Amino acid sequence: MGMNFLVGQSGGPTAVINSSLAGVYETARACGAGRIYGMHYGIEGLLNEKLLDLDQLLGKALNIELLKRTPSSYLGSCRYKLPTPEQDEGVYKTLFALFERYQIDAVLYIGGNDSMDTIAKLAAYGSRIGSPIRFIGVPKTIDNDLMLTDHTPGFGSAAKYIATVMKEIIRDSNVYDLKSVTVTEIMGRHAGWLAASASLAKGDDCDGPDLILLPEVPFSEELFLSRVEALRKEKNNIVIAASEGVRRKDGTFLCDLAGGDGAVDAFGHKVTLSGTSRYLEGLIRHHLGCKTRAIELSTLQRCASHLTSRIDVNEAYQVGGMAVQAALHGQTGRMSALVRRQDAPYVADCETVDVQAVANKEKAIPAGWITPDGMQVTGAFEAYARPLIQGEQIPIYVAGVPLHTRL
């Protein structure tokens, strides 16, 4: 009788988080697992005993192909911070009672650093009470800010999407014989990996963004405006990639710099005229007086499954499968991770790392990968990121649109 698996998805979705689920399911099935359950809406759903039978849902080969092409979290997700056992042991008792009721041998959780915190806590509690259950994390986040893995599944596809639409926006912004500044706002509150990926737009046919603003570099209005002013003398149309996490030296996020006092919306509610790109748009217009527009890439950068990186899809699948292997080999309190063997040609494989060392930490862009003026990235960033956006996974088009699967 094979091991019984329970797998959940947590935190913000990505375009390839379901490829990790596919990797977990197919690997567990291929390795002779017993039952394979999914948590409906992560740990939060599990606490309400919302379990799904994955054989019923994913048992056909076409379902797996569709799953790999479906954005967002197929099983549903949650943003639930597991308390410590000292804070609330009841939650742990509930969870371990459920694990026992369903005879679970291994719990796999696909997510970012909060989810790794969940796995770390469950593994520690399990050890304390002498439970044989294995707890393994599967990395996922477009933000690419997890420690101990070369990069995170989800990042490559988001980076490919951002680089592609940045090229398109640059072409669009050059259509008129006029001067303009376009500010594109890109996700990443604490690390600038995604904004930096806009640089991958650069090639023989595209200059790439003229400036890149990162959370890693304190924002100086003066320096920024002088760079924009200098660029305006060189070229008609300036395109800026700005991380939503850009902040001043004192730590204030640009997106939190409120509009003037008394700003209220049409319903009389006090509002903050928030948004990094809108702030920068106002700044440029105020000081330089030129035509400026703000574009927020918004949720599309995390859910554009119509444009994913094949490398990313495959690696997302692999870390899922690796987590199953780790559980089968008796590991617990681990996260599957990607190790890069070389850049060119790109070679990477999977191992597992201590999930406790990943939980609640954030990885920033190395300072040496940012140019001295702080507004571009160097060739070292490209050597790191370019391999991760290679290859495509072609959608299955039905009636003119990509086909997905859903619960």
Added chain:
Amino acid sequence: MGMNFLVGQSGGPTAVINSSLAGVYETARACGAGRIYGMHYGIEGLLNEKLLDLDQLLGKALNIELLKRTPSSYLGSCRYKLPTPEQDEGVYKTLFALFERYQIDAVLYIGGNDSMDTIAKLAAYGSRIGSPIRFIGVPKTIDNDLMLTDHTPGFGSAAKYIATVMKEIIRDSNVYDLKSVTVTEIMGRHAGWLAASASLAKGDDCDGPDLILLPEVPFSEELFLSRVEALRKEKNNIVIAASEGVRRKDGTFLCDLAGGDGAVDAFGHKVTLSGTSRYLEGLIRHHLGCKTRAIELSTLQRCASHLTSRIDVNEAYQVGGMAVQAALHGQTGRMSALVRRQDAPYVADCETVDVQAVANKEKAIPAGWITPDGMQVTGAFEAYARPLIQGEQIPIYVAGVPLHTRL
């Protein structure tokens, strides 16, 4: 000696406007044209004698394939309203002197209804002075609001992009076990064709947007809020597609409903808290108090050449070629147009129509294609629009991103 052609691109860009340019160039070349010139930045550039030699730029087969995959206007564009000869005959004298200097036999202009106005005026003036030059328009606009053509090149690709990302946004919005409302703002100030295209997201795997707000239907706050409230009882996550052109019965655009008096941005400038989706977001939050987010599809919907409709790409090419044929056959003051022969299977071909009857007019969605409550479209809309988003044109990926061409 073959005819000499001059072709320009005008108005807002689309993902397939360059396919029309490819159709013009290749057809003219195949039909034994003499010189083929492009206007750099439309009529405005032409007035400054900015002409390009298209044989030099497009003479290789690969360039044509890249051109068809490059968004925005390859030749550059302008927003220039040609005065009437009564207002300023000097402009006409300048233009016709240029036509003579370069021995131009036919002038083709790819654009929307303003551009058709330009062609109509030039053709009328040409007839008046007895010029043998032929003036032909090539339709282009994502807005699909041109008269006398079944649809406009550019619409199908924008519609396919919108339907695709709408599916992705709907999946993304369903990730948590929470109640939420997502308002997606879609282009189309005067006609709702693009917002209506969000309905094409609907299929076996997707419910499509729950409500669609169109410029064709006067907006009633009361009716809208009661529909949202009713939907909240049926389902967790509501997704609304809203045209940027939604207006009240009195004609006020929602996007122009200003924030309260005294709203100033961080630089002390008076601002309007504009945007249809942000207005609706505030409205819902104010009256229903639920989690709401606004997404603007922004310029991506007109420049996403990584996701185009093959039907649209081909038709854009065909109307370009048809305009060349019309000029060769001595026509002037005409626009090439698409005529639908049947819906299923979809069959269409090209003819030419009187450009004067197209200029400065707008085509709205027929009232019968909108549901009685005004917040959805009927099967008739789908029968019309679904064929136009069929097929894909796969980008040529180099270094992980689609390759373009540029001047």
